[in-house]
Amino acid sequence: MEKDVLLRYARLRSGRADAIISRITEGKSVACGKGCAYCCYGVTLWLRKIEVFFLAHSLNRRKPRDRAYFAGKLRRYGNIYERESERVGYRPKSPVKEEDLDTEKLGIIGGLAMNEVPCPFLSEERTCEVYGERPIMCRLTLFSDREVCRKDWENPLAFLWRNEIYPFIEDIKVRFLPVFRREMEKIRVDLGVPESWEKDIVFITDWLRFDPVKKVFYIREDGKRLVP
Ligand code: SF4
Ligand code: SF4
Numbered sequence: 001m002e003k004d005v006l007l008r009y010a011r012l013r014s015g016r017a018d019a020i021i022s023r024i025t026e027g028k029s030v031a032c033g034k035g036c037a038y039c040c041y042g043v044t045l046w047l048r049k050i051e052v053f054f055l056a057h058s059l060n061r062r063k064p065r066d067r068a069y070f071a072g073k074l075r076r077y078g079n080i081y082e083r084e085s086e087r088v089g090y091r092p093k094s095p096v097k098e099e100d101l102d103t104e105k106l107g108i109i110g111g112l113a114m115n116e117v118p119c120p121f122l123s124e125e126r127t128c129e130v131y132g133e134r135p136i137m138c139r140l141t142l143f144s145d146r147e148v149c150r151k152d153w154e155n156p157l158a159f160l161w162r163n164e165i166y167p168f169i170e171d172i173k174v175r176f177l178p179v180f181r182r183e184m185e186k187i188r189v190d191l192g193v194p195e196s197w198e199k200d201i202v203f204i205t206d207w208l209r210f211d212p213v214k215k216v217f218y219i220r221e222d223g224k225r226l227v228p
Contacts (some may be wrong), residue, residue: 001194001221003053004228010054010133011135014185017136017176028144029144037126038123038153040119042080043131045204046101047217050197051135052208055121057228058133064215070129071210075118076206084113092205095200111156132186142178143168155182 047055060068085091090105123131128134135207143149154159188198207219218227 001197001226003226005191005193006023006053006197007057007228008207009188009197010050010057012187013050013136013184014133014139014169016056016187017180020126020176020179020183021172022140024140024172026142027095028172030142031144031146031149032142035126035145036149037122037128037182038146038149039143040122040126040128040138042112042114042117042156043119043138044106044110045077046096046134046137046201047137047204048075048198048209049095049200049202049207050193052202053197053219053228054133054228055130055204056208056219058130059217060228065082067210067215067217068212070120070123074146074205074208075121080117081203081205082113083111084109088113092203094202096202097199097203101201107161111161114129115153115156136180140173142172156170175213 002110021131048057059067062070084089088109090102090109092101119128122133123129145195148160148164151158184198188195209218209220210216211218216227218225
């Protein structure tokens with residue numbers, strides 16, 4: 001697959017997602033903003049292949065030294081994830097289909113076992129280092145009250161996520177997904193992007209690789225190295 005076409009698709013995908021979310025949330029009180037990042041801890045980065053491709057593209061635009069820095073962060077994050085998923089007893093093999101992922105078990109790994117583990121893309125200033133290329137799940141994680149998010153992060157066993165935050169997100173998600181999927185399906189077919197890029201879900205460190213000599217991120221697709 002031509003990487004320029006994939007990149008075009010990934011950009012259109014982000015643009016459409018932002019436009020639809022902003023339309024759906026118009027008039028809704030949303031407290032999210034720069035520096036607020038309680039939701040960027042304990043994330044389990046099971047992402048669509050096109051999202052990993054877009055993140056790799058973002059990382060490869062940085063200086064080699066910064067790329068190596070992110071490779072180190074991803075490696076550490078991946079190691080913690082492997083340890084905790086083993087402890088919980090749930091580690092699917094990439095790629096999987098969305099319907100085959102056990103979101104409850106992923107919630108246990110992320111929200112409980114890895115609650116204090118930051119996303120590898122969270123900066124020390126608590127901002128997202130890949131903001132423009134962040135996955136859809138991050139764009140949809142919105143809430144009306146930072147205090148509730150803080151309390152949820154401090155004490156996940158209060159189940160504020162399940163009882164307050166998630167229903168807010170779910171309300172946006174059920175309106176977002178049908179529109180987004182319809183629009184993207186048309187764009188995907190028009191551009192000739194294979195369905196697997198949208199449907200296959202992979203764990204980030206299963207698929208995103210780093211070449212320590214050339215200092216570039218790549219993914220392996222159809223037995224070939226693809227450098228986004
Ligand atoms: S979802 Fe919560 S923690 Fe995340 S940015 Fe919004 S208010 Fe902050
Ligand atoms: S990719 Fe960015 S927005 Fe998403 S969890 Fe990581 S730091 Fe947060």
